[in-house]
Structure formats: structure tokens, C-alpha cells
Amino acid sequence: MSDPVLAVDDLRVRIGRHDIVRGVSLSVEREQTVGIVGESGSGKSMTVLAATGLLDAPAAAVSGSSLLSGRDGAASTQLVGASVRALRRVHGDRIGFVFQDPGTSLNPMLTVERQITESLEAHRRSTRREARTRALELLDAVGLPDPESRLHSYPHQLSGGQRQRVMVAIALSCDPELLVADEPTTSLDVTTQAQIIDLVRTLQRDFGTAVIWISHDLGVIGQVADEVTVLRAGETVEQAPILDVFDRPRHDYTRELLAARPVLGAVTPEPAAADAPVLLDVAGLDVRFPVTTPTGRSTVHAVSDLSFTVRRGTTLGVVGESGSGKSTVAAALTGLVTPDAGTATLDGADLLARRVDRSLRRRVGLVFQDPFSSLDPRTPVGTAIGEPLRVHRLAGDRSQRRTRIAELLDLVGLPADFASRYPHELSGGQRQRVSIARALAMEPDLLILDESTASLDVSVQARVLDLLADLQQRLTLTYLFIGHDLAVIQRMSHDVLVMRGGRAVEYRPAAELFAEPDDDYTCRLLAAVPPARPRV
Incomplete structure (x- = not known):
């Protein structure tokens, strides 16, 4: 048998006083x-960067061996210390x-x-x-x-x-x-x-x-x-x-x-009450963006004639590939973009009016995909969570706000002393929990989760999804859950809206859609989910 292309033996990386990689061997x-x-x-990543000679960190010490096999019979190249x-x-x-x-x-x-x-x-x-x-x-x-x-x-x-x-x-x-x-x-x-x-x-x-x-x-x-x-x-x-x-x-x-791992059919939410009232009603939503191209000005039709409803206490999963218009729907409902046509009402109140009352706007919360970029790196966690309380005058004086911040941190499973920490001192999952606490501070009726777990490790993602399911039951929250992974969508959703090119291709109860999808596009999304066991 020929020599391995790369042989790594007893690789160790130490940065300052911390051992980052401890005796890893592979070929x-x-x-x-x-x-x-x-x-x-x-x-x-640290293992591979050190093994290939790409690690360039201050005070980093790399030991061990990483041999790249020689080309055309030449001697192998030692990459550690090269x-x-x-x-x-x-x-x-x-x-x-x-x-x-x-x-x-x-x-x-x-x-x-x-x-x-x-x-x-x-x-x-x-x-x-x-x-x-x-x-x-x-x-x-x-x-x-x-x-x-x-x-x-x-x-x-x-x-x-x-x-x-x-x-x-x-x-x-x-x-x-x-x-x-x-x-x-x-x-x-x-x-x-x-x-x-x-x-x-x-x-x-x-x-x-x-x-x-x-x-x-x-x-x-x-x-x-x-x-x-x-x-x-x-x-x-x-x-x-x-x-x-x-x-x-x-x-x-x-x-x-x-x-x-998110696996199709592994977890499904409890069935929603059939008589749950409609909280959000969207009809004929249409969003276009003017763009400049090398050949002149053009228009991107991001969302086209989209209609759906979300019942109180349930989750509507919105799924599709990048560019399907999912996030544009969230932006329209939260006032970040102005639709060209359509209506959207929350308990009968117009969300798309030219001037929306602040008390209505706070009833819709939004959690973004990347918690690190959505939190101000110069602001402590407590200040970030307390800002909506102060803006919307929800918790009285400073002492009452501190108490409410501690309650919100406890609600998402974080200690009260996290209020003094900064975003860079938290893990990805902890930062996303802070983002959820910040959104819940407004006491929303509808929480829009825009790819809110897509950037997390699968183990952290599973814990955040469990947290969201628990909060929904305890607080009777209503979710608009946007994602691209149908296994995650199935785990969270009572109803599913599949989007492609700004249009709805399927909109049905989750149990029906996953049991027998109608559209070829939905079938392709389902087929792209990694299987429970590797195919051999």
C-alpha cells in the first residue's frame, strides 16, 4: 500500500497557557x-490549520508530526515547523x-x-x-x-x-x-x-x-x-x-x-387545537426591489401574491432555498421593507399601514440568524435585553427593569449574572438565547424566527429548538419559523409553507405535506436532507 497523502501523528497545539489540540493523530x-x-x-479547524502549516496565531506552539507524501517518489514534506x-x-x-x-x-x-x-x-x-x-x-x-x-x-x-x-x-x-x-x-x-x-x-x-x-x-x-x-x-x-x-x-x-441531528420523522409537534383563532392573516403580499444591472435598471420580484394564515399558539414553517423570498416576508411583516401590494393583519390590526402604532409593532418579535451580528458587541447583555423594555415602557423604573431582565434570562435558561457579560463572552447558543430573551421582552404575540438556528452546532441547535418548543407551550407563543432544512421545519411546525421564487408552491398541514408532498420541488427539498444512516 502506498504512503498516505497526509499522515498526522501526536499533533499538539498550545496557545499561551491553553492546550487547544491534544495529541491528535490521523491519516x-x-x-x-x-x-x-x-x-x-x-x-x-485548529487541528487542520496546524497540520497544514496555516496556523498563524500569536503565542501558538505546534508540536508533533504532519507529513505530506512526496510527489513522484520524492521524500515526504514535514509541514509542522516548515x-x-x-x-x-x-x-x-x-x-x-x-x-x-x-x-x-x-x-x-x-x-x-x-x-x-x-x-x-x-x-x-x-x-x-x-x-x-x-x-x-x-x-x-x-x-x-x-x-x-x-x-x-x-x-x-x-x-x-x-x-x-x-x-x-x-x-x-x-x-x-x-x-x-x-x-x-x-x-x-x-x-x-x-x-x-x-x-x-x-x-x-x-x-x-x-x-x-x-x-x-x-x-x-x-x-x-x-x-x-x-x-x-x-x-x-x-x-x-x-x-x-x-x-x-x-x-x-x-x-x-x-x-x-435533525432527521425527518424523528420529532413532530403536538397537534394544534383545530379551533385556534387566526392571529396573523396575510393576503396577496407582493414585494419588488429595483436593482441596477450592467444593462440598466431592473426589478426583482422577491414575493409574489403570497397568502397564508397563522393560528394562535401554533407554528407556521416557511421553507425554501436561498432567494425564495422567505426573509423578505419577515422584513415586510416587521416594517423593514414596504410591500407593493397586499394586506397583513394581526388580530385584525393592519401591520402594513403607513403609520403603525408602536404598541402594535411590539406585538411582533424578530430573532435573526446570526446572534453575534444582531447584538451590539459594545453593549452588555442586560442592556441589550433592557432596551425594548425601556423604549416601550414595559417594566417601570430601573430596579423593575433589572428584575424583569433576570426573569427573561431565567426564561431562556441563563443565569441572572449573564446580564453583565458582553456578546463575545458567550457561546453561539448562549447568544441566541439572549436574542430570544430580547425578543420576548416586548411580550409579543407573534415571534418571527428567521433561520434562527441555521448557524449553530447541531447539538446547540437541538437545545435551542427544545427551548422554543417549551416557551411556546408555557407562554402560548405563535411562531413564524423560517428555515431551509425540512427536518428542522418538521420538528417545529404545525403547518408548512414551501416557497420558490417568491411564490407558494405548497401550503398545507405539516403532517399531510411530509406524508405525501404534492410538488416536485418539495420532493427535492426532502431528498436533500441527510439520511439517518449513510448510504452505502
Whole structure:
């Protein structure tokens, strides 16, 4: 058997006084995919960054061994402790990288063509014409439509899935022996995620590339990996073939990750009362945005003639791919955008009136996807939660506000002393709980949750979903739950609205829709959800 493409042995990373990675060992063979899985802070990305020589943190000390096999019979390259010059020859040439957020990984000032040809000119000494021809071949290989015209596009002119395809093309431009994919599908909707997974597997088969795939979701790992390394607090707790991990997990932590995955049919909400009154009634909602294109001004029809109702104490799940108009609906209902047509009433009161009374506006709460960017980093948690109390004069004087803030923190399962902490001192799940507490401070009748768990680890996501279900029962809350993952939607929703291109393609009770979907688009969304067990 040939040497592994990358062999990591007893890798350790220490930053200051803290041990971040503790004795991790793994190897990946040609045409093999090794999955590294664990929650945020488990050391997944730090392990791979240190093993490939990309770690550049102040006071970081890396020890152990990371050998990249030699090319054409040459000696292996030791990446731990390698010089900058040696690493520069390896990165982008023999090791390609695809990171989580293509929006920040791609240079917004350079065209797609320039970003692909850059590596070819630097590592392969290709001429401009040769590099351009290769760029076209790569864009066609990764399935980007009309690659000739896309060469001249800038990142902001592409969708999230298209940007990630460009990242894959850049990573594969020099035919690397090893591809590192660090959470490459976390921010994508399930259908685009499935396309990227299929793309990498196809390219791996065609080019024989070894792949290290990092994820917090064992469901995704189950679709791509041959071997799995489970990390917790920088240590390996389990290392086995993928089917062994799913069928015979040895460690309690692995079993927790498996149990936390959103799986179709695993959990469904209790049936809602058939006679529950309608709280929100939306009819004929229509939203258009003027945009400027290279050929002149145009109009994007974001939401088209959309109608639905939400009964008090129930959850309406709104699902669809990126660009389907889901978040635009939330923005229209909260006054962030002005619809061109349609009506929306809350208990008979007009939410879309030119001047909406403040007392009506506070009856609709909103929780965003990214809790870190929706909270002011310079403001303590207590101040953030107390702001709506002060603005809407809901809790009397300062002492009464402090008491109410403590009650709200307790309601979302956080200690009262968290009021003095800042957002950067909290985990992702804790920040999202603070965002929920802030929204509940207004005592809303309707809570709009816009992809509110999409950016969380699956274990943290499961706990937040349990919290939301508990709050709904205790406070008789009504949810408009927006998401792209039908397994999560099924877990939370009594009724489901499936959107595509700004229109409703299905709108039915959740039990009926999941039992027998009518539209092919809904079937594709369901098929894109990772299965409970890897397909072999």
C-alpha cells in the first residue's frame, strides 16, 4: 500500500497557557475522505490549520508530526515547523482549501477569472491564455452555468452556492493531492449543500484527490466520509469507519452528536387545537426591489401574491432555498421593507399601514440568524435585553427593569449574572438565547424566527429548538419559523409553507405535506436532507 497523502501523528497545539489540540493523530489516503467532526471549540479547524502549516496565531506552539507524501517518489514534506517558503510552495498547489464562508474567502475586488488564474500563474507558471483556458474548464467541471460570462463576474454577483463552487474551482486549479473542506456547506441551503457534496465526490473520483472534510454535523459527514475522527475539547474521543460510528458508536459524546441531528420523522409537534383563532392573516403580499444591472435598471420580484394564515399558539414553517423570498416576508411583516401590494393583519390590526402604532409593532418579535451580528458587541447583555423594555415602557423604573431582565434570562435558561457579560463572552447558543430573551421582552404575540438556528452546532441547535418548543407551550407563543432544512421545519411546525421564487408552491398541514408532498420541488427539498444512516 502506498504512503498516505497526509499522515498526522501526536499533533499538539498550545496557545499561551491553553492546550487547544491534544495529541491528535490521523491519516488520509488517495481518493479517501476523512471526516473530522465535533462542536464549535472542539479543535477541528485548529487541528487542520496546524497540520497544514496555516496556523498563524500569536503565542501558538505546534508540536508533533504532519507529513505530506512526496510527489513522484520524492521524500515526504514535514509541514509542522516548515519554513514560510516551503509552505508557500505547498499551499494552493499540493493542498487546496475550501472554507466555510466564500463571501469572506473570495476577494471582492477581483473577478472570478483572476482569482482562479492567480494560483495557476504562481505555481504552474502558466501563461495568461493557458490559465484562462484552465479556468473555463474548472468552472464547467464544478457546474457553474455559462462559465464564459461568469469569468468576468465579481463575488457579489454570484449566489452563495455559486461562490462556493468558485472556491472549489480555485482549490482544484492545480490538481492538489489533498483538498481541505472546512465547513464548506454550513451556510448553504440543503439542496445547494447536496449539490456541493455531490460535486466534491465526483471531482474526487475524477482526480483521485484525498479529502479532509470538517463539520459539526454528523449527518453531512455521513454523506461524504469513509473514516471519521470525533474531537472533543481538542482530543480524539472516537476514530472509526463511518458505518461503525453510526451503527456502533463507542463514546457517549458521539451518541450525543448522533441524537442531535435533525432527521425527518424523528420529532413532530403536538397537534394544534383545530379551533385556534387566526392571529396573523396575510393576503396577496407582493414585494419588488429595483436593482441596477450592467444593462440598466431592473426589478426583482422577491414575493409574489403570497397568502397564508397563522393560528394562535401554533407554528407556521416557511421553507425554501436561498432567494425564495422567505426573509423578505419577515422584513415586510416587521416594517423593514414596504410591500407593493397586499394586506397583513394581526388580530385584525393592519401591520402594513403607513403609520403603525408602536404598541402594535411590539406585538411582533424578530430573532435573526446570526446572534453575534444582531447584538451590539459594545453593549452588555442586560442592556441589550433592557432596551425594548425601556423604549416601550414595559417594566417601570430601573430596579423593575433589572428584575424583569433576570426573569427573561431565567426564561431562556441563563443565569441572572449573564446580564453583565458582553456578546463575545458567550457561546453561539448562549447568544441566541439572549436574542430570544430580547425578543420576548416586548411580550409579543407573534415571534418571527428567521433561520434562527441555521448557524449553530447541531447539538446547540437541538437545545435551542427544545427551548422554543417549551416557551411556546408555557407562554402560548405563535411562531413564524423560517428555515431551509425540512427536518428542522418538521420538528417545529404545525403547518408548512414551501416557497420558490417568491411564490407558494405548497401550503398545507405539516403532517399531510411530509406524508405525501404534492410538488416536485418539495420532493427535492426532502431528498436533500441527510439520511439517518449513510448510504452505502
